[in-house]
Amino acid sequence: MSVPLWITATPPAAHGELHIGHLAGPYVAADVLSRALRADGRPVLFTTGTAEHGSSVELRALRTGRKPEEVAEGYRQAICADLLRAGVVFDRIVHPRTADGYGSWVQDLFTRLRNEGVLAARTRLMPYCDTCDRWLHGAHANGTCPHCALPCDGNACPSCARPNSSGELLEPRCALCDTPAAMRRCRRLHLPLESFRDQLADYWAAAELPPRLAALCEQLIEDGLPDVAVCHPGEWGLPVPGEDFAGHRIDACFEAAAIPLFGYRLDLNAAPERAVHFCGFDHAFCQTVLLPALMLAQGIKLPQGFCVNEPLVLDDDSILPGEQPATVWALDLLTEFGSDSLRRHVLQTRPVGRAVHFSRAGLEQARQTLDATWNGWLIRLFARIRQDCAGRVPDAEPGGAGWPRLRELLLRTAEDLAVAYSPDSFDPRRAVALLDETVRSVDDFAHINAHERRRPTGHGRSMAATVAQLEVAGALSAWARPVMPEGADRLAAALGLPTGRAITAEALAAPAPGTRLSPPSGPVFGF
Structure with a gap:
């Protein structure tokens, strides 16, 4: 049996429902490719996951007075239901909190990489909120990206996609109470990407990256590949194995790269002939840099392609009374317009190479x-x-x-x-x-x-x-x-x-002569 082509889509964060930008980005387009290849008789494995251990989940829980696991579970169910309503059908969706063996698999991978010297301890400055008595990692910190000078949090910058996980964020503030952060020394485990410089450069050259993605990778090479923090002190997420980092959790950026690997289980299955990754540019670092680095560290090198979308910008007429600014929920639009109209529209206006404006009128x-x-x-x-x-x-x-x-x-x-x-x-x-x-x-x-x-x-x-x-x-x-x-x-x-x-x-063939047709009582496409 031939080895399938592997299609991945960025795991959506389980801190909120899907909105129109998600559907216009990785998910509908990846489903189109999956369906087209299957129709052609090609074996395909189409995977994603739900990012349930992200700092944004914990932040949403703190803001709403709920437990993080309640937030993650509620939005996980909503996300999966909305994907099905949109006709996006995955072969496998990894749910980190419930997937059998996921936690131990990630921790074993983390331990193995550390024992092999791939991960290294570094002491760096990290934002801390004295008011909340909390380390500010990921979504817990708001500030300015040092690379493009635009607003971002402690994750990868949504504008330039560069990571800010090791205290680089300028003028950091607590996302919960808006207090200016204090900078304290914190010892964490990092993945020094510079040791993969030559391998990543060869990998990117072979992948024929889209120009904006190629520019990001070349800039990273020119500036020196960063050390990416892969754990942080905290209470939400998978515990870091070992006693020397007790109280630390595996960072969501590491999990964002681990979820696709667990979805395919390259350690158990023959490698696919090719992998195609769908992601928004704001998630490009995890998919294009961190995931390949983890694969190269394990001796895995795949021919891969990347389908990267830009953000969807919402026009004023997209926002209905009572909605949050710049948000149009997928469920509302699917209920009102149906999957055919919505899929057709987000594909016709897919934001590739530049941001695209979305409006309800369109x-x-x-x-x-x-x-x-x-x-x-x-x-x-x-x-x-x-x-x-x-x-x-x-x-x-x-x-x-x-x-x-x-x-x-x-x-x-x-x-x-x-x-x-x-x-x-x-x-x-x-x-x-x-x-x-x-x-x-x-x-x-x-x-x-x-x-x-x-x-x-x-x-x-x-x-x-x-x-x-x-x-x-x-x-x-x-x-x-x-x-x-x-x-x-x-x-x-x-x-x-x-x-x-x-x-x-x-x-291009009609039904056999004499076939009785059974047209639907309503429209064929849409409703």
Whole structure:
């Protein structure tokens, strides 16, 4: 059996629900690639996790008077439910607090790396809040990034992605009480990345990184790779093994790299042929630097690719009364617009290379496009078959005015979709554009050939045009499934075709003559 291609998506932090930025970032796009590859018959393992031990979970608990485990569990369940509602289906989601063997596996990895000299103790200055009597690590500290001079916390900077885990944060303040932090000496374990300089440089060169990601990595090499703190004094998270760091917890940045490794279990399974990582640029350090370093430390070197998205910026009309600024919850939008409209829109406007503005008006336009063009054409097609053929597929060869040209275009579209869905040239925005063009073209074809019904000699040509449209509908039930699986599966069921067929020219086929169609009572795509 061939070794699967491994697709990962950054584990979402369990301190809040999913919002539109999550779906527009790693998760829907990664699901599209997973579905497209499976349809092509390629074995895939699609994994993620939930970041339950992060400082943001503990901070949310302190702010709301709850226990961290209550916060983590509540949002873990909400995150997983929202992913399913969005049609994002993982093979494996690692839940650190409940996954069998996860805690001991991470602690064993931590111990092994320390025994091999990969981790080293360093005493550095670290922010401390005298008012709260608490060390300020990760989300507990707010300040200014020393690298880009923009606001950030003690994790990786969301703007430049550089880490600030070892006391580099400028003008740190307590995120809980806003008191200016005192700087105290703290002895912690660090991962000195400079010892991996040559290996990481070779790894990044082979990975053909996106330019902004390549610039980050080259800047890190030029400035000297940092020592990354991998533990901190605290009460939330996995305890550091050993007595000399009693009271310390394994840092969330280490777990962010460990969760994907546990999800695949490279220590037990043969390495995949390739891995493709989906992440936002703000998480690029963990996925592009820390994860490879942990793998290289264990003698694992994989051909890997990175699909990195920029942030989604929300326009004022995206914020409804009572909502928190700059937040639109995935559950609310999925309930209002459905997964087809939402997935189509976030893929069409995917923030690659630059930040992209999101507005509810744009999402509404995506729904209207599905209703007016996609569903409008299908409703008319099913109605015509019901009226002219008693709801059964006519026994005719595909044809009609303009069919040879349209079929030629469709054959090229199948080739172009294969390129857009490929991990080497993955471009979901291109896939959406190709699908839209297909529907517009067949809708024009349908309107042109509708006049055949008015001609005394046009019955045969009208039936041929109907079968031609059914061929396109059959193709769309396969071609559109990675983008809009809910609607594509409804269309396949209406046509009596199997789901998950290959995205090839062979999908351009109508159901067998005489097949009774079963169109849904409502829209095929969206609702």
